[in-house]
Amino acid sequence: MIELPLSVSANVIALIAYIGGFSAATGMIIVETIAISTMLTNSLVLPALLENKRFKEKYTFRIINFAVWIRRGAIILTVLLGFFYYKTVASYFSLVSIGLIAFVAIGQFGPIILGGIFWKGATKTGALVGLLSGFIIWLFSLILPSLLTDATGNYLNSSVSAFFEFFAHFKIQGFDDISNTTFWSLLINSIMFFVVSMCTEVTPAEAKQALLFVDVFKYSNKDGQSLLWKGKARNEHLIELLVSFIGSMQAKEELEDFARKNHIDLKDSIADPKLVSYVENTISSIIGTSTARMLVASITKEEVVSIDEILEVLKRSQKIVEDNQELKNKTQQLEKLSKELKNTNEKLQKSDSIKNEFLTTVTHEIRTPLTSIKALSEIIYDNEDLDFDQKKVFLNTIIDETDRLSRLVNQVLDLEKYESGKHKLVKKNIDIPHLIETVFLRMEELAKERNVKLQRFIHKEVTGFKADEDKLIQLLINLLSNAIKFSRLEKGWVLLSVDTIKNRVIFTVEDNGVGIPQEMQARIFEKFYQADNQRAVKEKGSGLGLSITKKIVEIHKGNIQLDSVPDKGTKVMVSFPF
Incomplete structure (x- = not known):
């Protein structure tokens, strides 16, 4: 664009082309600097400041002033870092290669973003381990090889050369360095993210966030209503917070319009959950989602319910469940014991019945030979002139009945020994x-x-x-x-x-x-x-x-x-x- 006009001595056109190119480059720097400084302010610095309870109580309604100055400082820092990168690294790489390397780095967020949207079992630990493993592969594959080589493209020493030659065995034939690094970093990233998430327990905060992301259409709508928000906030505090960011006139117009559409009375002391979500979403467009959520939480009563308190409630609930289960188990044991006692009682009754029957039978068995012995003895005693042979028959019968009685007594005694375990x-x-x-x-x-x-x-x-x-x-x-x-x-x-x-x-x-x-x-x-x-x-x-x-x-x-x-x-x- 510049060489062509200069070749025909059209210096004015060349100057215009130069100014246009310079303007485009400057505009690109401005856009990227503003974007990076906004991200640094909204996602890193302000959330870190709001973690301090004293700062949050003192500057909640004046946070916009801090945000402006922090963003200006971030702009200066970003420009200086860009200039430092230009002087130290950019001369070794083309713009295209730098962009591709950056795309591989930003691609490491892909697995955890998809996992967070579709999988409730994902954990913070799993996400961090996955990211770290992906970035390590990216660093060793694309950044360090360039930094550890000289102007001729050779490694600085043999140890470095041997180290990178070892990792070269894992390269896929036909893929360039960018493609190989993309494949292996995302594969290891995804595997570590999944495995570590499966092996670690989901915290209550993570479970809530997963519910909001995975079931987003179930728990929220286009008006910003969060069906999961159960806290309380005062309308005057919400209005004051919104005014501190967009001014009183604009805040008044937007709140009245929103209240009219959603049938909300702004004169009420307690704010509607829809209004809380609307204010949070409006502020998040200025200072970011994380900072906006922390600010809104600071003026609502939802903040007092900490994770520790939730866990304490869950522990008490679990204790109640365990007590109920223990009571149920004891009831079952009592029922079982009652059943066993009933069976034992039935066995005792049966045993008592058998004992009575046994005694009755033994008495009967003993009475029979005794009756016979007594009758025959009385006949012999009363009839002295009884024939000798007849006496002998009677005496033999008495002896047989006596033996029978003796055997019966011995057998009863033997049986009692066996049954009582005295044998x-x-x-x-x-x-x-x-x-x-x-x-x-x-x-x-x-x-x-x-x-x-x-x-x-x-x-x-x-x-x-x-x-x-x-x-x-x-x-x-x-x-x-x-x-x-x-x-x-x-x-x-x-x-x-x-x-x-x-x-x-x-x-x-x-x-x-x-x-x-x-x-x-x-x-x-x-x-x-x-x-x-x-x-x-x-x-x-x-x-x-x-x-x-x-x-x-x-x-x-x-x-x-x-x-x-x-x-x-x-x-x-x-x-x-x-």
Whole structure:
């Protein structure tokens, strides 16, 4: 624009082109300086001053005067910094490269701006860490390489060269330095922002801000009404604050117009939330959003509710919730305890009923042989001339009834020991062949009387099996005696076998007798059950034998199983661990 007019000696046109270029450059400097100084004043200096409580109380309605002078100082500082940059750095870079480097730097705000708008889980810590990591990559990739090279483009020393060569391995082929730095800085920035935000807790202030940003259309409207603002302010204070920035005439016109549109009475002492938001928005266009919010907050009662107080309220609310939960848990525990007490009471009642039934049955069982013994003794006593053979029959019956009575008493005592836990086990290694031989010697006479064939069979030799031998003998005798009593009258047989399966000894007593009906099998091990059903099985007995047998099995930590088919026989299997 200047060379062309000068080439044809059109000096006036060249002068005009020069003045126009100089004017454009000067205008650009002025615009950028004003913009930067405004940002410094509104976003950094004034908010920092208003953090001081004394300054805020004294200069709230005169802040505009401070803002003007601070902005003038910021203009001078910005021009001086620009001149310093021109003298020290600008000579090494073109305007285009400087602009691109600046764009990469300002791009670091992109992830946190998008995160703040759309994500409520973003935190201040996450934003700062993301920004810092992005700016570090920007600094090391675009700024330091230029500052640490000489005029020929070589690094100042080998250490610096090795350092930057290491980072060169991460460059993407086909991308220039600007593109590589943009990609990696924004990627690391975004990752750190997301990860740190997920790992840190959102503070109450951050939660409120996130709600305002993410749900902006839900909680605010074009008139500036903030549905979340719950504080109180006086109209006179709001008007005075607005007058200090735009003058009394303009403030009066704008407030009356706004009040008329929104049906607000300015004569009221308490300000409407819409008016508070309107004043804040108007002031923010002059001194910035942060400063305007702090000024409005200083003349409202919302300021007194600090984050600590909110947290205290939340803690009290949480304490109430925890107390309610604890009360609920205790109520549930009481209900559970009440249910357990009810069940225990039912068990005690049942136990008491069983005890009464037990005493009644024992009394009945004892009375029967005693009655027989007394009757026969009286016959012998009253009839001295009774025939000798008849006396002998009566005496044998008395002896049998006495033995029966003795067995009953012993069985009742044994059962009481087992149920009360007073029993003592004397365990020793059991010689199974000898054990079976001992049991068979005691059972032979009964088997001969009933014409029953006793058989035995040991499948495997068992060693290392320990048990209380006396109680084991009692158990086998009870099972064999029952099997013999209920075997067939003709061709009856009883088999006692021993086997081992998976570290367990299994004794099996099997007969070909009358069997046990299905409906009776579940109760066959109950006390006196046989006595209650003597007419059904037509055999006399105390009814305690199988109960004692089951108790002996249980105290040895064994198992007992019954398998019976009516008219075909019964099989009882008892297993013990070894």
